[in-house]
Amino acid sequence: MDSKELKQKYLDFFRSKGHAIIKSASLIPENDPSVLFTTAGMHPLVPFLMGTPHPLGKRIADVQKCIRTQDIDEVGDETHTTCFEMLGNWSLGDYFKKEAIEWSWEFLTSKQWLGLDPKRLAVTCFEGDKDAPKDEEAASIWLSQGVPKERIAFLPKKDNWWGPAGETGPCGPDTEMFYWKKNNVPAPKTFDPEDKNWVEIWNDVFMQYNRTKEGKFEQLKQKNVDTGLGVERVTMVLQGLEDIYQIETFKPVMDRIRELSKIRNPDGGQMRSMRIITDHIRGATFILGDDKGIVPSNVDQGYIIRRFIRRAIRHGLLLGIDYEFLTQLAEIIIDLYKDDYEELGRNKHFVLSEIEKEDRKFRETLTKGLREFERLAEGKKNICGEDCFLLFQSYGFPMEITKELCEEKKICADEKGFNEEYEKHKELSRVGAEKKFKGGLGDTSEMSIKLHTATHLLNEALRTVVSKDIAQKGSNITPERLRFDFNFDRKLLPEELKKVEDLVNQKIKEAIPVVREEMSVKEAKAKGAQAEFEEKYGEKVSVYTIDTFSCEICMGPHVKNTSELGHFKIVKEESVAAGVRRIKAVLE
Ligand code: SER
Numbered sequence: 095m096d097s098k099e100l101k102q103k104y105l106d107f108f109r110s111k112g113h114a115i116i117k118s119a120s121l122i123p124e125n126d127p128s129v130l131f132t133t134a135g136m137h138p139l140v141p142f143l144m145g146t147p148h149p150l151g152k153r154i155a156d157v158q159k160c161i162r163t164q165d166i167d168e169v170g171d172e173t174h175t176t177c178f179e180m181l182g183n184w185s186l187g188d189y190f191k192k193e194a195i196e197w198s199w200e201f202l203t204s205k206q207w208l209g210l211d212p213k214r215l216a217v218t219c220f221e222g223d224k225d226a227p228k229d230e231e232a233a234s235i236w237l238s239q240g241v242p243k244e245r246i247a248f249l250p251k252k253d254n255w256w257g258p259a260g261e262t263g264p265c266g267p268d269t270e271m272f273y274w275k276k277n278n279v280p281a282p283k284t285f286d287p288e289d290k291n292w293v294e295i296w297n298d299v300f301m302q303y304n305r306t307k308e309g310k311f312e313q314l315k316q317k318n319v320d321t322g323l324g325v326e327r328v329t330m331v332l333q334g335l336e337d338i339y340q341i342e343t344f345k346p347v348m349d350r351i352r353e354l355s356k357i358r359n360p361d362g363g364q365m366r367s368m369r370i371i372t373d374h375i376r377g378a379t380f381i382l383g384d385d386k387g388i389v390p391s392n393v394d395q396g397y398i399i400r401r402f403i404r405r406a407i408r409h410g411l412l413l414g415i416d417y418e419f420l421t422q423l424a425e426i427i428i429d430l431y432k433d434d435y436e437e438l439g440r441n442k443h444f445v446l447s448e449i450e451k452e453d454r455k456f457r458e459t460l461t462k463g464l465r466e467f468e469r470l471a472e473g474k475k476n477i478c479g480e481d482c483f484l485l486f487q488s489y490g491f492p493m494e495i496t497k498e499l500c501e502e503k504k505i506c507a508d509e510k511g512f513n514e515e516y517e518k519h520k521e522l523s524r525v526g527a528e529k530k531f532k533g534g535l536g537d538t539s540e541m542s543i544k545l546h547t548a549t550h551l552l553n554e555a556l557r558t559v560v561s562k563d564i565a566q567k568g569s570n571i572t573p574e575r576l577r578f579d580f581n582f583d584r585k586l587l588p589e590e591l592k593k594v595e596d597l598v599n600q601k602i603k604e605a606i607p608v609v610r611e612e613m614s615v616k617e618a619k620a621k622g623a624q625a626e627f628e629e630k631y632g633e634k635v636s637v638y639t640i641d642t643f644s645c646e647i648c649m650g651p652h653v654k655n656t657s658e659l660g661h662f663k664i665v666k667e668e669s670v671a672a673g674v675r676r677i678k679a680v681l682e
Pocket of ligand 1: 134135136256297299321322323
């Protein structure tokens with residue numbers, strides 16, 4: 095059975111149990127700044143797990159593409175990957191432990207479905223602590239399915255509890271299923287979760303708590319089930335393989351790397367390099383191909399793509415591949431997955447050109463960087479954080495690369511020191527940015543300046559049309575749009591938005607000069623100037639006036655005349671917090 099058939103069977107099985115099937119969500123979570131990626135199928139479903147009714151009902155199932163970077167250091171062995179597909183079924187306040195466990199067992203072992211040998215299966219359950227009791231209930235359901243007592247292990251929260259990567263949110267005890275992957279050694283009678291030959295394949299989470307900011311576990315409004323089954327791992331066991339990198343969605347990539355490297359019989363280290371390249375190029379391809387236009391960079395998701403690509407290049411070098419080769423691997427991956435994730439096909443050109451660009455950039459500094467590393471490492475027992483940071487900043491070496499170079503030389507790399515340097519640097523550039531953008535401007539391009547003046551007009555138009563009590567709560571400008579937050583306690587009516595828009599456009603048409611004057615805060619106040627946070631102003635402030643219409647304390651810069659702005663348009667009005675609304679607008 096290949097992974098396509100596995101996915102189809104899973105969805106058919108849960109459809110037969112009354113589940114609605116939904117599409118995979120994006121890898122980049124929406125409206126959730128607590129995590130960089132969708133790390134599990136439950137992630138996009140959090141609002142529904144918290145109690146919002148799902149339009150398709152209380153039973154949902156899907157295949158979700160996921161990225162988990164926590165295990166990045168383990169990639170290279172036979173079972174770890176950072177990029178994978180997860181099958182999941184959910185009960186949103188509907189069935190609970192009994193059905194979830196019985197269906198998991200039926201799907202895994204029934205001849206009609208996967209037909210896995212029950213003698214090679216084992217499970218773990220939550221052992222209980224001060225927050226929640228021992229999960230005897232789950233264990234007794236497993237016993238009733240025929241799982242022997244010796245194959246049920248009880249483990250603490252660190253192993254048998256699941257919540258989203260962010261600190262707060264729905265969570266609960268879980269029960270995990272393991273499969274004995276060795277073909278030539280029979281599964282031991284007693285289950286030892288520490289034995290690496292037992293591979294975790296499925297996790298049923300009984301989500302009945304919400305972890306609060308204060309670290310308390312309160313009962314959720316509804317009891318949910320959240321399960322996750324790893325497509326690649328289950329495909330591996332279904333195919334009787336012990337190495338995930340040999341299943342049909344990895345093998346063509348592994349084979350191509352082998353061909354390019356001309357290594358017939360790779361040793362352990364070379365196998366590791368091949369697996370790392372395969373995993374990382376899959377991750378980079380999926381993130382780049384995700385419709386969100388994320389590109390390699392030094393921050394957030396872009397930095398993960400960068401690390402994936404650069405590390406893959408370095409491991410290519412270890413295998414003797416000293417030219418651009420990753421785009422051919424990405425093409426194989428896109429071909430393998432474009433039917434299931436059509437965005438990959440659609441974004442193929444973008445994916446390949448970004449990989450190629452990043453390759454070119456890194457190769458420019460790679461050789462010099464390696465030389466610099468040799469110099470820094472010479473005669474030393476360890477490389478300090480500053481040197482690691484130098485390799486990062488001047489030669490683009492992510493920490494993983496430096497760490498590996500050190501391992502190869504059997505010396506230590508000070509990762510903690512590197513992280514400190516990195517944070518310090520981030521802090522400095524943040525302070526720098528704040529200084530530069532004191533006036534609330536993201537940058538001083540022409541468009542941003544126009545949007546800044548438009549923000550003043552918008553502020554005053556809101557006060558004129560909607561309420562005199564409106565004041566600015568926040569402002570953020572990019573060259574594309576303005577974003578303006580203000581205090582108000584309800585949604586604005588379409589007529590109100592229209593009037594606001596019209597008034598701003600009228601002021602633009604009137605071609606009013608924008609005048610800057612300097613005065614004391616007291617004088618500015620006497621003049622009726624608007625100000626956001628008074629305490630941040632010094633003795634003298636600059637005040638921008640637009641005729642008698644608008645008067646604000648502001649650092650600028652602004653256009654000379656409102657006629658420069660063009661046409662003003664509100665594109666969105668929404669709530670950001672209790673009593674705070676947000677408007678996004680553009681100039682056309
Ligand atoms: N959220 C759980 C996991 O990722 C089950 O889907 O393991």
